[in-house]
Amino acid sequence: MKARPTPPPRLVGIKDIARATGVSIGTVDRALHDKPGINPGTRRRVLQAADRLGYRPNLAARHLKSPTRLRISVHLPEEIALFWDSLRDGIREAAAPFAHTLSVEFRNNPRLGEGEVAPLEQALESGVNGLILAPGDPAALGPLIERAASLAVPVVCVVTDAPSCERLTSVSADPFTVGSVAGELISRFLPGGGDVAFFTGWLGTEDHAEKLRGFRSSLKDVGCGVELVSVVEAHDDERVGYRRALALLDAHEDLKGIYVSTVNSMPVLRAIERKRRAGRIAVVTTDLFPALVPRIRAGQVAATIYQRPVSQGRQALQALYQFLAEGTRPPGRIKVIPHVVMRSNLDQVLERMA
């Protein structure tokens, strides 16, 4: 005997509203979409009925008619490939279910902050409906983002933010929290207290300054005698980083911990190795890339803080789609919770990245 499916609850559609109000579906459409040429009273009645019946538009059917698929342009750097490709994957993955409603175009620029303007201008020219971008140089991009806003093209920032612009939202790891997690880890790793150092790119960058602020606040909170004795700017340059790390290690014979708040951690690790202090310094790094893997395995890196680019991409696309398709406005800022990657969960994280 075959099981009898209970009849699924019929969803209310546009013609249910029409029937309930005694008008035609055309009028219902006009009311629902604020179109001109409708009696205000009729509109009100229709909207009330829609509300009362719990009408939810069928997006699939909507986009069936006009093959005007929504076009989204994604603007990301080529370097560092692993990171940005993961982000692109997250976007592609999230866009897959909407393939028939949405088309995603990728426009790359060489590096964060370099050559960002031209592709964005071109995308706006070509009339895209939405933008996802990582504003490396918010100052240069500002006017363009404003122009997008004036064209009613929503912009979602990823990884970095341009909070002063009229963007729809931004998806990123909150830098204060990231720094704060690093600080708490290092403090906990050094219950006996000790001197620690903080490596960054440029302190002028808002993100980096925030990480430092978070780091400091955690050292104070945990309060077991861990002291920040040096803040080093490595200018995202391998050689500068290496030299300054060596100098740091020489100046502080009993340094107990280092937090590298940028992706530029390899020179620091090499300097530690050269000075034969590996294992005697608790190192917390940023992000995850192939060269870091053996260092984590060997315990030279106690933990690394991973910004989860795939997740950021997914959330950025979802926020943008929901706004474009349904008009749902996301919160002004979407914070991704970073992962603490250590030896014990490294393999699992790598598995997910592949």
Place this chain on the structure above:
Amino acid sequence: MKARPTPPPRLVGIKDIARATGVSIGTVDRALHDKPGINPGTRRRVLQAADRLGYRPNLAARHLKSPTRLRISVHLPEEIALFWDSLRDGIREAAAPFAHTLSVEFRNNPRLGEGEVAPLEQALESGVNGLILAPGDPAALGPLIERAASLAVPVVCVVTDAPSCERLTSVSADPFTVGSVAGELISRFLPGGGDVAFFTGWLGTEDHAEKLRGFRSSLKDVGCGVELVSVVEAHDDERVGYRRALALLDAHEDLKGIYVSTVNSMPVLRAIERKRRAGRIAVVTTDLFPALVPRIRAGQVAATIYQRPVSQGRQALQALYQFLAEGTRPPGRIKVIPHVVMRSNLDQVLERMA
């Protein structure tokens, strides 16, 4: 001047194939769906053309016709509400974009492992198309899962697994990794070494045994003299937990760390408080619930390992939907990477839960 959208690339549809092959759309449909009553040669030609043109069915249009929405039944316990409700939220959230294709029904049972059979039988009777469930008692559920398999109803396990059954996939945090992360954290928190203890529910449970194995392996790996001196079974009972925690603290005057691998951590914390050893023992707990929040804030809990129910729900639904709608078979096991929640990222995690 208005920007000119480039015409979106027309997707190939069923009638493009019909035109290319010189048959009618009805025939194309028969070929694509392996329906009877079609000449094998015609079928071959149609399929080739479909392949050559890169045909992708428009799922939205497909489900437009027959309101035979896919029905998914979700079987989860009521206790502990916060955790399972988060899981349900993740499912609902992920199902939202497919609301017109998919209807989700929730069937609850009182506790994990209790009263799981009846609702499941009822769901199968009623002819659902897919199942999401947390098998608390895999032995009792096994036959039903097999019956689902024989009815071609895919099953996705969440949180706990029933690996010996023919389920489509399972979504959960790998217990070995969870235990291993806890072990690594505690080891790192105790660079000077010391005695630690492990609290669990029943060691007979496979999950708990795996966590212990992971915990042990990390202690050995980090290898800084941390020793596991006691494994305590609290039988998920508050009073048993409290009594055994007191006994443990009395027996080990210089206990340095405790990992509670179940959600039942409050009695342990109360025992530590009663013995005035708060702050002198590194405690790692499991999951996140309101009573734990102030303990983390106060530093009595160094870290808690959170299984991310929302994410598990989302991934379970996506895997099931993609299989039902598109026939995509997910990997045999989807591992969720647990979050390490500490004071520094607590607020952010709570924000996401709300």
Place this chain on the structure above:
DNA sequence: TTGAAAGCGGTACCAC
């Protein structure tokens, strides 16, 4: 200001 009807891509069914 409103109604009626065509058509989007696909399914189901009837007629040949």
Place this chain on the structure above:
DNA sequence: GTGGTACCGCTTTCAA
């Protein structure tokens, strides 16, 4: 075996 066509929910256009 195959072709033709009504219909799903919605947008759009044209006529009233």
